Amino acid sequence: MLSRRSVIAGISATLAASAARSQERGPVTLIVPFAAGGSTDAIARIVAEAMRATLGQTVIVENRGGAGGSLGTAAIAHAAPDGLTIGMGTASTLAINPAAYVKLPYDVLTDLTPIGAIADVPNIMSINPGVAAKDMASFIALAKEKPDGFAYGSSGNGSVSHLMGEQFKLATGTKMVHVPYRGVGPALADVVGGQIQVMFDNLPTSLALVKDGKLRALAVSAPQRLAVLPDVPTFAELNLAELNWSAFFGLVAPAHTPEPVVARLNAALNVVLAQSAVRDLLSAQQASVTPGTPAQFAALMRREITRMQRATQAANIRIE
Secondary structure, three states: OOOHHHHHHHHHHHHHHOHHHHHOOOOEEEEEOOOOOOHHHHHHHHHHHHHHHHHOOOEEEEEOOOHHHHHHHHHHHOOOOOOOEEEEEEHHHHHHHHHHEOOOOOOHHHHEEEEEEEEEEOEEEEEOOOOOOOOHHHHHHHHHHOOOOOEEEEOOOOOHHHHHHHHHHHHHOOOOEEEEOOOHHHHHHHHHHOOOOEEEEEHHHHHHHHHOOOOEEEEEEOOOOEOOEOOOOEOOOOOOHHHOOOEEEEEEEEOOOOHHHHHHHHHHHHHHHOOHHHHHHHHHOOOEEOOOOHHHHHHHHHHHHHHHHHHHHHOOOOEO
Protein backbone atom coordinates (compact mmCIF):
# COMPACT_ATOMS: atom_id res chain seq x y z
CA MET A 1 0.00 0.00 0.00
CA LEU A 2 1.37 3.41 -0.93
CA SER A 3 2.07 5.81 1.89
CA ARG A 4 0.35 9.18 2.09
CA ARG A 5 3.69 10.84 1.36
CA SER A 6 4.19 8.70 -1.76
CA VAL A 7 0.71 9.52 -3.04
CA ILE A 8 1.26 13.24 -2.55
CA ALA A 9 4.67 13.02 -4.23
CA GLY A 10 3.12 11.25 -7.21
CA ILE A 11 0.39 13.86 -7.53
CA SER A 12 2.97 16.65 -7.28
CA ALA A 13 5.05 15.06 -10.05
CA THR A 14 2.01 14.81 -12.31
CA LEU A 15 1.12 18.43 -11.67
CA ALA A 16 4.68 19.58 -12.28
CA ALA A 17 4.78 17.72 -15.59
CA SER A 18 1.72 19.63 -16.79
CA ALA A 19 2.87 23.01 -15.49
CA ALA A 20 4.30 24.17 -18.83
CA ARG A 21 1.06 23.30 -20.62
CA SER A 22 -0.92 25.01 -17.84
CA GLN A 23 0.93 28.30 -18.24
CA GLU A 24 -0.29 28.51 -21.82
CA ARG A 25 -3.85 28.59 -20.51
CA GLY A 26 -3.33 31.89 -18.70
CA PRO A 27 -4.15 32.92 -15.15
CA VAL A 28 -6.87 31.35 -13.02
CA THR A 29 -9.43 33.70 -11.52
CA LEU A 30 -10.71 32.65 -8.09
CA ILE A 31 -13.97 34.48 -7.42
CA VAL A 32 -14.79 35.16 -3.77
CA PRO A 33 -18.52 35.95 -3.54
CA PHE A 34 -18.05 38.25 -0.54
CA ALA A 35 -16.22 41.48 0.23
CA ALA A 36 -12.58 41.42 1.29
CA GLY A 37 -11.84 41.00 4.98
CA GLY A 38 -14.06 38.08 5.96
CA SER A 39 -13.30 34.41 6.57
CA THR A 40 -14.07 33.40 2.98
CA ASP A 41 -11.65 35.97 1.61
CA ALA A 42 -8.89 35.03 4.07
CA ILE A 43 -9.14 31.30 3.31
CA ALA A 44 -9.31 31.96 -0.43
CA ARG A 45 -6.12 34.01 -0.39
CA ILE A 46 -4.22 31.37 1.57
CA VAL A 47 -5.27 28.66 -0.90
CA ALA A 48 -4.73 30.84 -3.99
CA GLU A 49 -1.19 31.75 -2.98
CA ALA A 50 -0.24 28.12 -2.42
CA MET A 51 -1.95 26.87 -5.61
CA ARG A 52 0.06 29.26 -7.79
CA ALA A 53 3.17 27.14 -7.38
CA THR A 54 1.31 23.83 -7.51
CA LEU A 55 -0.56 24.62 -10.73
CA GLY A 56 2.21 26.60 -12.40
CA GLN A 57 -0.35 29.34 -13.09
CA THR A 58 -1.12 32.71 -11.62
CA VAL A 59 -4.21 32.57 -9.38
CA ILE A 60 -5.97 35.90 -9.03
CA VAL A 61 -8.48 36.46 -6.22
CA GLU A 62 -11.44 38.58 -7.30
CA ASN A 63 -14.03 39.74 -4.75
CA ARG A 64 -17.60 40.02 -6.02
CA GLY A 65 -19.85 40.60 -3.02
CA GLY A 66 -23.57 41.28 -2.81
CA ALA A 67 -26.90 39.54 -2.24
CA GLY A 68 -25.56 37.16 0.39
CA GLY A 69 -22.91 35.84 -1.98
CA SER A 70 -25.35 34.98 -4.75
CA LEU A 71 -24.03 37.57 -7.23
CA GLY A 72 -20.47 36.26 -7.09
CA THR A 73 -21.64 32.65 -7.17
CA ALA A 74 -23.73 33.41 -10.26
CA ALA A 75 -20.60 34.83 -11.89
CA ILE A 76 -18.82 31.52 -11.19
CA ALA A 77 -21.73 29.50 -12.55
CA HIS A 78 -21.98 31.55 -15.75
CA ALA A 79 -18.25 31.61 -16.54
CA ALA A 80 -16.70 29.56 -19.32
CA PRO A 81 -16.14 25.95 -18.14
CA ASP A 82 -12.45 25.92 -19.02
CA GLY A 83 -10.84 25.80 -15.57
CA LEU A 84 -9.72 29.42 -15.77
CA THR A 85 -12.56 30.68 -13.57
CA ILE A 86 -13.26 28.92 -10.29
CA GLY A 87 -14.73 30.16 -7.04
CA MET A 88 -15.16 29.82 -3.34
CA GLY A 89 -18.24 27.96 -2.20
CA THR A 90 -19.49 28.36 1.35
CA ALA A 91 -22.26 27.21 3.66
CA SER A 92 -24.07 30.42 2.68
CA THR A 93 -23.79 30.22 -1.09
CA LEU A 94 -24.06 26.45 -1.53
CA ALA A 95 -26.60 25.52 1.17
CA ILE A 96 -28.33 28.41 2.94
CA ASN A 97 -29.07 30.53 -0.13
CA PRO A 98 -30.66 27.64 -2.08
CA ALA A 99 -32.81 26.93 0.97
CA ALA A 100 -33.72 30.54 1.78
CA TYR A 101 -34.06 32.44 -1.50
CA VAL A 102 -37.26 32.13 -3.50
CA LYS A 103 -35.23 32.56 -6.68
CA LEU A 104 -31.48 32.49 -7.26
CA PRO A 105 -29.49 33.34 -10.42
CA TYR A 106 -27.87 29.91 -10.21
CA ASP A 107 -28.73 26.32 -9.28
CA VAL A 108 -26.15 24.78 -6.98
CA LEU A 109 -26.68 21.23 -8.19
CA THR A 110 -26.84 21.90 -11.96
CA ASP A 111 -24.85 25.09 -12.59
CA LEU A 112 -21.76 24.32 -10.50
CA THR A 113 -19.16 21.56 -10.46
CA PRO A 114 -17.63 20.69 -7.07
CA ILE A 115 -13.82 20.69 -7.03
CA GLY A 116 -13.22 19.89 -3.39
CA ALA A 117 -13.73 20.91 0.22
CA ILE A 118 -11.15 23.09 1.95
CA ALA A 119 -12.05 23.45 5.62
CA ASP A 120 -14.67 23.83 8.34
CA VAL A 121 -14.74 26.90 10.59
CA PRO A 122 -16.58 27.31 13.93
CA ASN A 123 -19.14 30.07 14.41
CA ILE A 124 -19.51 32.37 17.40
CA MET A 125 -22.22 34.46 19.06
CA SER A 126 -21.00 37.65 20.71
CA ILE A 127 -22.47 40.83 22.15
CA ASN A 128 -21.37 44.39 22.80
CA PRO A 129 -19.71 44.50 26.25
CA GLY A 130 -22.10 47.28 27.24
CA VAL A 131 -25.00 44.82 27.28
CA ALA A 132 -25.79 43.92 30.89
CA ALA A 133 -25.35 40.17 30.40
CA LYS A 134 -22.31 38.15 31.36
CA ASP A 135 -23.37 34.79 29.92
CA MET A 136 -25.98 33.16 27.70
CA ALA A 137 -28.56 32.60 30.44
CA SER A 138 -28.50 36.23 31.53
CA PHE A 139 -28.64 37.45 27.93
CA ILE A 140 -31.69 35.32 27.14
CA ALA A 141 -33.39 36.56 30.30
CA LEU A 142 -32.59 40.17 29.38
CA ALA A 143 -33.81 39.70 25.81
CA LYS A 144 -37.11 38.32 27.09
CA GLU A 145 -37.47 41.28 29.44
CA LYS A 146 -36.93 43.69 26.54
CA PRO A 147 -38.72 42.30 23.48
CA ASP A 148 -37.42 43.99 20.33
CA GLY A 149 -34.80 45.74 22.48
CA PHE A 150 -31.91 44.09 20.68
CA ALA A 151 -30.69 43.97 17.10
CA TYR A 152 -28.30 41.50 15.54
CA GLY A 153 -26.16 42.14 12.50
CA SER A 154 -25.37 39.85 9.61
CA SER A 155 -23.18 39.88 6.53
CA GLY A 156 -26.35 39.84 4.41
CA ASN A 157 -29.66 38.07 3.89
CA GLY A 158 -29.15 34.33 3.63
CA SER A 159 -25.76 34.44 5.33
CA VAL A 160 -24.56 32.17 8.14
CA SER A 161 -25.09 35.02 10.60
CA HIS A 162 -28.65 35.59 9.38
CA LEU A 163 -29.66 31.94 9.71
CA MET A 164 -28.03 31.57 13.12
CA GLY A 165 -29.80 34.69 14.38
CA GLU A 166 -33.18 33.37 13.33
CA GLN A 167 -32.41 29.92 14.72
CA PHE A 168 -31.44 31.54 18.02
CA LYS A 169 -34.70 33.48 18.24
CA LEU A 170 -36.72 30.36 17.52
CA ALA A 171 -34.79 28.18 19.99
CA THR A 172 -34.89 30.70 22.85
CA GLY A 173 -38.25 32.37 22.33
CA THR A 174 -36.63 35.79 22.09
CA LYS A 175 -37.11 38.64 19.63
CA MET A 176 -34.35 40.57 17.89
CA VAL A 177 -34.31 42.83 14.86
CA HIS A 178 -32.21 41.58 11.94
CA VAL A 179 -29.95 44.22 10.38
CA PRO A 180 -28.28 42.95 7.17
CA TYR A 181 -25.01 44.56 6.02
CA ARG A 182 -22.93 44.29 2.87
CA GLY A 183 -20.26 42.18 4.48
CA VAL A 184 -19.19 41.16 7.95
CA GLY A 185 -16.79 44.09 8.51
CA PRO A 186 -19.43 46.84 8.72
CA ALA A 187 -21.65 44.64 10.90
CA LEU A 188 -18.86 43.96 13.38
CA ALA A 189 -17.96 47.65 13.45
CA ASP A 190 -21.51 48.53 14.44
CA VAL A 191 -21.62 45.86 17.16
CA VAL A 192 -18.38 47.20 18.61
CA GLY A 193 -19.73 50.75 18.30
CA GLY A 194 -23.00 49.86 20.01
CA GLN A 195 -25.31 50.68 17.09
CA ILE A 196 -26.43 47.04 17.25
CA GLN A 197 -25.88 44.65 20.14
CA VAL A 198 -25.47 41.09 18.84
CA MET A 199 -23.47 39.29 16.16
CA PHE A 200 -23.37 35.73 14.86
CA ASP A 201 -20.22 35.23 12.82
CA ASN A 202 -17.51 32.88 11.62
CA LEU A 203 -15.02 32.73 14.48
CA PRO A 204 -11.91 34.07 12.69
CA THR A 205 -13.29 37.55 11.98
CA SER A 206 -14.60 38.03 15.52
CA LEU A 207 -11.82 36.36 17.51
CA ALA A 208 -9.43 39.32 17.79
CA LEU A 209 -12.28 41.59 18.90
CA VAL A 210 -13.25 39.09 21.59
CA LYS A 211 -9.66 38.78 22.80
CA ASP A 212 -9.32 42.58 22.89
CA GLY A 213 -12.48 42.90 25.00
CA LYS A 214 -14.39 44.74 22.27
CA LEU A 215 -16.90 41.89 22.03
CA ARG A 216 -18.13 39.48 24.69
CA ALA A 217 -18.42 35.87 23.48
CA LEU A 218 -21.45 33.91 24.69
CA ALA A 219 -21.11 30.63 22.74
CA VAL A 220 -19.27 28.88 19.94
CA SER A 221 -20.44 26.22 17.51
CA ALA A 222 -17.91 23.40 17.70
CA PRO A 223 -17.74 19.74 18.76
CA GLN A 224 -16.01 20.81 21.97
CA ARG A 225 -14.69 23.99 23.58
CA LEU A 226 -11.97 25.72 21.62
CA ALA A 227 -8.41 26.08 22.86
CA VAL A 228 -8.41 29.76 21.86
CA LEU A 229 -11.56 30.44 23.95
CA PRO A 230 -11.54 27.77 26.68
CA ASP A 231 -14.01 29.62 28.90
CA VAL A 232 -16.67 29.99 26.20
CA PRO A 233 -19.21 27.12 26.09
CA THR A 234 -20.47 25.46 22.94
CA PHE A 235 -24.09 25.91 21.92
CA ALA A 236 -24.58 22.20 22.61
CA GLU A 237 -23.52 22.70 26.23
CA LEU A 238 -26.18 25.38 26.52
CA ASN A 239 -28.95 23.10 25.20
CA LEU A 240 -28.96 24.94 21.86
CA ALA A 241 -27.72 22.03 19.76
CA GLU A 242 -29.48 23.23 16.62
CA LEU A 243 -27.01 26.15 16.48
CA ASN A 244 -23.97 23.94 17.03
CA TRP A 245 -22.89 23.65 13.36
CA SER A 246 -19.75 24.83 11.61
CA ALA A 247 -19.40 26.72 8.33
CA PHE A 248 -17.79 24.87 5.43
CA PHE A 249 -15.65 26.19 2.58
CA GLY A 250 -14.61 24.66 -0.73
CA LEU A 251 -13.84 25.28 -4.40
CA VAL A 252 -16.35 25.05 -7.24
CA ALA A 253 -16.22 25.52 -11.00
CA PRO A 254 -18.86 26.16 -13.65
CA ALA A 255 -20.95 23.19 -14.72
CA HIS A 256 -19.57 21.17 -17.65
CA THR A 257 -15.97 21.85 -16.70
CA PRO A 258 -14.18 18.79 -18.16
CA GLU A 259 -13.47 16.02 -15.68
CA PRO A 260 -9.69 16.04 -16.32
CA VAL A 261 -9.61 19.75 -15.50
CA VAL A 262 -11.63 19.23 -12.30
CA ALA A 263 -9.39 16.29 -11.34
CA ARG A 264 -6.28 18.41 -11.87
CA LEU A 265 -7.66 21.27 -9.75
CA ASN A 266 -8.74 18.84 -7.03
CA ALA A 267 -5.30 17.23 -7.00
CA ALA A 268 -3.65 20.64 -6.72
CA LEU A 269 -5.98 21.62 -3.89
CA ASN A 270 -5.28 18.45 -1.92
CA VAL A 271 -1.52 18.82 -2.36
CA VAL A 272 -1.81 22.37 -1.02
CA LEU A 273 -3.94 21.26 1.94
CA ALA A 274 -1.29 18.68 2.84
CA GLN A 275 1.42 21.33 3.14
CA SER A 276 2.28 22.13 6.73
CA ALA A 277 2.69 25.84 6.00
CA VAL A 278 -0.81 26.03 4.52
CA ARG A 279 -2.32 24.00 7.35
CA ASP A 280 -0.68 26.34 9.85
CA LEU A 281 -2.09 29.41 8.08
CA LEU A 282 -5.57 27.87 7.98
CA SER A 283 -5.28 26.82 11.61
CA ALA A 284 -4.54 30.44 12.48
CA GLN A 285 -7.94 31.17 10.88
CA GLN A 286 -9.45 28.49 13.19
CA ALA A 287 -10.11 26.39 10.09
CA SER A 288 -9.97 22.59 10.25
CA VAL A 289 -8.72 21.20 6.93
CA THR A 290 -11.13 18.80 5.15
CA PRO A 291 -9.49 17.53 1.93
CA GLY A 292 -11.35 15.08 -0.28
CA THR A 293 -12.68 14.24 -3.73
CA PRO A 294 -15.14 16.18 -5.90
CA ALA A 295 -17.71 13.44 -5.23
CA GLN A 296 -17.28 13.82 -1.47
CA PHE A 297 -17.75 17.58 -1.73
CA ALA A 298 -20.85 17.08 -3.88
CA ALA A 299 -22.29 14.77 -1.23
CA LEU A 300 -21.57 17.37 1.45
CA MET A 301 -23.34 20.04 -0.58
CA ARG A 302 -26.46 17.88 -1.05
CA ARG A 303 -26.49 16.95 2.63
CA GLU A 304 -26.13 20.56 3.76
CA ILE A 305 -28.83 21.84 1.40
CA THR A 306 -31.27 19.36 2.94
CA ARG A 307 -30.27 20.38 6.48
CA MET A 308 -30.52 24.09 5.71
CA GLN A 309 -33.93 23.60 4.10
CA ARG A 310 -35.17 22.21 7.42
CA ALA A 311 -33.56 25.09 9.31
CA THR A 312 -34.89 27.88 7.07
CA GLN A 313 -38.38 26.39 7.08
CA ALA A 314 -38.37 26.15 10.87
CA ALA A 315 -37.14 29.75 11.17
CA ASN A 316 -39.54 30.93 8.43
CA ILE A 317 -36.77 32.48 6.31
CA ARG A 318 -37.90 33.18 2.74
CA ILE A 319 -36.01 35.85 0.81
CA GLU A 320 -37.48 37.36 -2.35
